[in-house]
Amino acid sequence: MIYEINTWVWLNELCRRYRTPISLANVPDAEWDAITAWSPDAVWLMGVWERSARGREIAINNENLLESCREALPDLTLDDMLGSPYCVRGYRVDAHLGGAEGLARARQQLARRGARLILDLVPNHVAPDHPWVQDHPDYFIQGTPEDLINSPQAFLQMGDRILAQGRDPYFPPWPDVVQVDAFSPGYRQALSDTLISLAGQCDGVRGDMAMLLINRIFRQTWGERAGVIPAREFWDEVIPAVKAKYPEFLLIAEAYWDLEWELLQQGFDYCYDKRLYDRLREGNAESVRQHLRADLSYQERLVRFLENHDEPRAAAVFNDRQAWAAAVTIATLPGARLFHEGQFEGRRIRLPVFLNRRPPEPVDADLQKFYITLLAAVAQPVFKEGAWRLCEGYGWPDNRSYLNLTAWTWRLGEERRLIIVNLSGHRSQALIPLPWEDLPGRAWRLTEAFTREIFEREGQDLCQPGLFVDLEGWGFHFFQVA
DSSP: OEEEEEHHHHHHHHHHHHTSOOOTTSOOHHHHHHHHTTOOSEEEEETOEEEOHHHHHHHHTOHHHHHHHHHHOTTOOGGGBOOOTTSEEEEEEOGGGTHHHHHHHHHHHHHHTTOEEEEEEOOSEEOTTSHHHHHOGGGBOBOOHHHHHHOTTTEEEETTEEEEBOOOTTSOOOTTOEEBOTTOHHHHHHHHHHHHHHHTTOSEEEETTGGGGSHHHHHHHHGGGGOSOOSSOHHHHHHHHHHHHOTTOEEEEOOOTTOHHHHHHTTOSEEEOHHHHHHHHHTOHHHHHHHTTSOHHHHTTEEEESOOTTSOOHHHHSOHHHHHHHHHHHHTSSSEEEEETTTTTTOOOOOOTTBSOOOOOOOOHHHHHHHHHHHHHHTSTHHHHSEEEEOOOBOBTTBOGGGGEEEEEEEETTEEEEEEEEOSSSOEEEEEOOOOTTOTTSEEEEEETTTOOEEEEEHHHHHTTOEEEEEOTTOEEEEEEO
């Protein structure tokens, strides 16, 4: 389990609550206790690196951006605008957040509570005032005077050089960043050195837009400007150096366009599972079930989520019952589970990462209670060390609602769990044979983790024809089986 926190916003709220300056160096113990009470294996402190003054200047002069920030924070002032945490001027912890000493203190506090520290890596671009721009212009995609005239939104003058602004192939350029050249040997070495430096300060990184550096994707984006494709893939060259020195260091890729497997093959430990997120939003149970038929060794390296700082808040996207069903789904699948600070309380406003504060929102007490129960249930060893299996469901010729139900089991010794989720808004029924060979000849008790209801069934019936399930729309069962 990974728990993402918007570091600047969180610390600002602590300052107001305690009425004293608070940085990572002096966060009260009670606040670290509150974060780790959710039993995360890692905490992702998003946005700790030194932000760019030039990037902030560009941001506060972008009226479209200001308008989107006002939608989230109606009483916005320019003092609220920090610039983007993904417009990195340098991989130094911002002094306002406590600097290197504060980060070391935060890492120590998390480690004492059994949690690792995850930070950001932004490999595709840097801030215009990053030292590399002046000292190593060969690390960047170059432009011409004609480019600056014909595409002023895509290129910028930096000294006597014209450099491309950062982008992905499907969207306009980002106006506040400069595009690195993923084919540059110098840049590849520089990023390897950076990763090694970061590995001395944290336990892992989340690689922003990691798929943009895949050789063929980079070539697709930049064409002839990128030059000759190198013999080795970018990540194949960059990752081994840090793994050689820090073999337990975790690399998590933000990944889209079905490139997860490719990035895992190139050295990442985990990749975002955006496809599952999209299918849960669509409410298509069959597509979710097909997604879960993928090889288990692959699924165990996916990061499942319902929201993060790039996506809308789950409470604003899913209706109440759908949100619960989707949360049970991602929390009980193999792989990593990413949760976003504010998700458990039902926050609905997606905050632009440029801001240093957020508006107050009421706590959804029912949702919070639901997550307390869910996360306590999935913190058990069976969900981390046990064996996972997808179940098949069956229906009747005149009732195909069974296709709306998806089920799976976990087992660790005699510890067993059965999860059944109705991923539709329609009441649905199914027979679900359980996959354990030792069921016949004994009676079994199924205890619901949320309602504490108890159902008793004969083992032979659980095997064939299977457990009869009747669930309302977006309903679920979370059974302990004994």
